[in-house]
Amino acid sequence: MPGFELFSDLEREQVEDVLDNGVLMRYGFDGMRKGHWKAKALEAELQHTFKVDYAQLVSSGTAAVSVALASAGVGAGDEVIMPTFTFVASFEAIIMLGAVPVLVDIDDTLTLDPAAVEAAITAKTKAVMVVQMCGSMGDMKALRKVCDKHGLIFVEDACQAIGGSYHGKSLGSIADFGCFSFDFVKTITCGEGGAVITNNPEYYKNADHFSDHGHDHVGKDRGAETHPFLGYNFRISELHAAVGLAQIKRLPEFLDIQKKNFTIIRNAIAQIPGVTFRRVPEGGIESCAFLNFFLPDLDSARKVSTAFMENGIDVCFHYYDNNWHYVRKWQHLSAAKSLYPLSTEIKTALVKLQNKTFEQSDDFIGRNISCLIKLSWTEDEVRARADKMAQLISNTLS
Numbered sequence: 001m002p003g004f005e006l007f008s009d010l011e012r013e014q015v016e017d018v019l020d021n022g023v024l025m026r027y028g029f030d031g032m033r034k035g036h037w038k039a040k041a042l043e044a045e046l047q048h049t050f051k052v053d054y055a056q057l058v059s060s061g062t063a064a065v066s067v068a069l070a071s072a073g074v075g076a077g078d079e080v081i082m083p084t085f086t087f088v089a090s091f092e093a094i095i096m097l098g099a100v101p102v103l104v105d106i107d108d109t110l111t112l113d114p115a116a117v118e119a120a121i122t123a124k125t126k127a128v129m130v131v132q133m134c135g136s137m138g139d140m141k142a143l144r145k146v147c148d149k150h151g152l153i154f155v156e157d158a159c160q161a162i163g164g165s166y167h168g169k170s171l172g173s174i175a176d177f178g179c180f181s182f183d184f185v186k187t188i189t190c191g192e193g194g195a196v197i198t199n200n201p202e203y204y205k206n207a208d209h210f211s212d213h214g215h216d217h218v219g220k221d222r223g224a225e226t227h228p229f230l231g232y233n234f235r236i237s238e239l240h241a242a243v244g245l246a247q248i249k250r251l252p253e254f255l256d257i258q259k260k261n262f263t264i265i266r267n268a269i270a271q272i273p274g275v276t277f278r279r280v281p282e283g284g285i286e287s288c289a290f291l292n293f294f295l296p297d298l299d300s301a302r303k304v305s306t307a308f309m310e311n312g313i314d315v316c317f318h319y320y321d322n323n324w325h326y327v328r329k330w331q332h333l334s335a336a337k338s339l340y341p342l343s344t345e346i347k348t349a350l351v352k353l354q355n356k357t358f359e360q361s362d363d364f365i366g367r368n369i370s371c372l373i374k375l376s377w378t379e380d381e382v383r384a385r386a387d388k389m390a391q392l393i394s395n396t397l398s
């Protein structure tokens with residue numbers, strides 16, 4: 001991660017193909033596009049790569065989450081359970097539909113604690129969203145069991161974990177829906193873009209229509225298409241899809257590099273007393289987009305994070321103090337700061353967050369450091385970085 005580090009002639013050729021025929025929109029203009037359908041081709045690649053029946057490209061990962069939830073009928077007043085550690089997109093996508101985000105603790109997998117999910121279920125709960133953060137996954141069997149027991153929709157945000165797997169199944173393909181982001185910093189990038197994948201034909205049809213103003217996509221005359229229900233515009237453009245089409249074919253190459261670099265750094269720090277790693281559920285294989293490790297306490301994690309920054313070890317994040325990824329710093333959420341009026345249900349739920357504590361999440365995120373694994377490092381660079389990281393951690397802990 002990120003795929004842009006290795007842009008090549010493959011991406012250029014795909015984009016030039018689109019510019020040559022001049023059709024930047026994914027729907028219509030059949031004659032003019034001379035058989036070029038980049039979004040359709042990328043959807044077919046996604047179905048093939050993730051072994052699912054359906055893929056719907058959209059304009060972003062955030063849109064993918066909204067489209068997935070809407071496609072399953074989640075809306076006004078419905079509660080959606082999500083983790084305290086994620087990207088702000090998770091609650092944005094829920095609130096956009098008028099649904100209510102219910103935040104619950106993470107465990108040592110760094111995503112949803114199944115026991116915390118079960119404890120948060122009410123008569124209004126409609127869906128559970130696991131966010132496969134930083135290249136790994138939640139306890140999918142346990143989470144599925146909770147969802148099945150309570151008849152809940154299970155959504156998998158695999159935006160940060162493309163290429164990881166669980167019992168042989170690709171992350172994103174396990175729950176009722178999988179959501180991907182292809183924004184600029186993801187392992188596979190379109191510049192901006194996202195996708196919803198599913199094996200459910202009804203959900204797919206809904207996602208297809210909802211992401212394009214409710215168009216039914218029947219026939220060849222866009223103006224004559226009917227609108228079975230309300231929708232929005234979450235379309236991807238052909239230019240973005242073209243970049244993604246080149247990138248998805250390179251996913252195995254990117255994953256190999258990630259794994260090689262990840263392993264060098266992991267091995268270098270594994271023996272340091274006090275260093276432990278996130279739990280990867282049995283049967284799980286990380287995408288290796290990030291290496292996550294725990295230190296004994298918040299204080300040592302803060303010191304190591306500072307030592308990394310002061311000594312040129314970039315892209316290592318201590319999310320406890322980060323504004324994007326952890327509940328502790330989402331004051332705009334708990335203050336329900338919105339440009340437009342929010343429903344009473346949403347406001348009531350958000351204001352409760354002001355006094356809610358998440359000790360279990362604080363413990364894991366407070367001790368965690370999450371290091372991005374780049375694709376462009378040379379082996380010498382990775383080895384030098386790994387040695388330096390080991391030395392800085394050892395010095396801090398001794």
Ligand SMILES: Cc1ncc(COP(=O)(O)O)c(C=O)c1O
Pocket residue numbers: 059060061062063086087089090131133157159160181182183193194
């Ligand atoms: C876990 C997660 N979900 C959703 C998103 C949103 O993706 P996008 O930036 O494409 O809207 C991101 C983006 O960083 C993410 O990390």
